[in-house]
Amino acid sequence: MTFSSKAEYGVRLMVELGRQEGDQPTSLKAIAEAEDLPLSYLEHVVASLKRAGLVESSRGAHGGYRLARPAGEIAMDEVVLALEGSIAPMECFTSAPPGKVACSHEGDAASTCSTKLLWMRVQMGIVKALQGTTLAELVEFSRCGEPAIPESVMSLPVVQAGS
Amino acid sequence: MTFSSKAEYGVRLMVELGRQEGDQPTSLKAIAEAEDLPLSYLEHVVASLKRAGLVESSRGAHGGYRLARPAGEIAMDEVVLALEGSIAPMECFTSAPPGKVACSHEGDAASTCSTKLLWMRVQMGIVKALQGTTLAELVEFSRCGEPAIPESVMSLPVVQAGS
């Protein structure tokens, strides 16, 4: 269970765009060098972001990308959703009508998926965390480093299986 | 970004064990048939659960598995952790010294990973959701079935993320 590295790259890319001050676009090449990511792969990543309307592009020489909205108005769930395609802890969570979720395991009148409740809550946890974080926060975080962040947010031990 | 189907199967398996009343063990075969899952694969799944001390086994004829603790005392983060190996939204969250988290992207003194804050919060959301759900709840849920799951059941009585 991890997000794909496409999500990672995409978020980094967005942060990098958010760091820019003026409104002249930033080229992918610059970002690729700054973050040390493969340029040709970034092209695919940024394409997803553009399709989602999160970034704008201008072509030609001195072209590049810029945020479509101010960073403070971009919640990270949009970003991750654009990159990841969907935010669901289980494949069977193909979200049907918006707001509702259908578990494909529900065959007949038989039984609901016993796991539905669990994945539901997990999904909520994820989405809330993403919604509650704006790109602006990440930009800020990347600028001044960590001291601004209270330990209460950061200091969660990574849970890992004991051997 | 999904949990593996091993997690799905394992949770289903645990729920099935939780449904059993007496203390005679349940065979994998029975579970495989009840949940329509491949038996030989379930063997691997249950092995992880056993290693984590979540289920006990008895061998031989009429053997099988049973919960090592009452379902009410089993939080789902343990289960998912045992099945999934780790609960981290990003590979770079390889836990270094226990308790701390090192993002492998942190090269020099340069900059913290700008995405760290985000994945941290996401991980918290996931873990809290899992911790806040007991196996007993899922068992109960699987028993009384679906009709109109109120939203209140779906959402956790847990802190909201930040904002």
Added chain:
DNA sequence: GGGCAATCCGACCCCGCTGCTAGGATTTCC
């Protein structure tokens, strides 16, 4: 107007991991 710098687009490919199977060894009850 020509060249260069950039975005765009699609095809391709490698490899590791997930999901699953196979076969056997061992234990235990009847």
Added chain:
DNA sequence: GGAAATCCTAGCAGCGGGGTCGGATTGCCC
């Protein structure tokens, strides 16, 4: 002793993630 179960190890096929490549197009600048 045999049937029914857990245990253990090996192996394997498919697929998707992650990345490359080549080229087409667009637009600035000298």
